[in-house]
Amino acid sequence: MNVQRIGEVWDSLHERHYEVIEHFYQRFFERFPQYRKFFPGSMDPQMKKMVRTISLVARVADSTSVVEPHIERVGDHHKPYGLQREDLENFKGVFIEVLGEEYGSRWNADYAQAWQQAFDEVIIPGMMKGLATSNSLS
Numbered sequence: 001m002n003v004q005r006i007g008e009v010w011d012s013l014h015e016r017h018y019e020v021i022e023h024f025y026q027r028f029f030e031r032f033p034q035y036r037k038f039f040p041g042s043m044d045p046q047m048k049k050m051v052r053t054i055s056l057v058a059r060v061a062d063s064t065s066v067v068e069p070h071i072e073r074v075g076d077h078h079k080p081y082g083l084q085r086e087d088l089e090n091f092k093g094v095f096i097e098v099l100g101e102e103y104g105s106r107w108n109a110d111y112a113q114a115w116q117q118a119f120d121e122v123i124i125p126g127m128m129k130g131l132a133t134s135n136s137l138s
Contacts, residue, residue, distance in 0.1 A: 005114035010058035017051045024098045075130020092119040
C-alpha cells in the first residue's frame with residue numbers, strides 16, 4: 001500500500017476535509033438511500049468522526065498497531081446496523097469516486113490504487129473484524 005500517495009491526496013485537501021466528506025455523504029445517500037436511516041438528522045458529528053478516521057488512515061495506514069484498533073472500534077460501533085462486506089464495498093466505491101473528483105486533474109490510477117488498497121487491506125478488514133467481535137471493544 002502506498003501510504004505516501006494516500007497522504008498526498010488527503011493532505012492536499014486539508015482545508016476542505018469537511019466539504020469532501022459532506023460531498024461523499026450526499027453522493028452515498030443519493031446512490032444508496034437505504035443507508036440514510038442509520039444516520040442522525042444532523043450529519044455534523046458523523047462528518048467530524050469521518051474526517052478524523054480518514055485522517056488517521058492517511059497518516060498511519062501502514063502502522064497497524066495504531067490504525068487497526070481504531071478501525072475495529074468503528075466496526076464494533078456499527079454492529080447494530082447489521083452491515084456486511086457488500087455495504088463496506090458500497091461505501092468504498094463512492095468514497096474513492098468522490099475523492100478522485102475532489103482531487104481533480106491530479107488524480108490518476110496510482111492514487112486510486114493506493115486508496116483501494118487502504119480500504120482492502122486496512123479499513124474493510126478492520127471494520128469486518130469489529131463487526132464480528134462478540135464483546136464491545138469500547
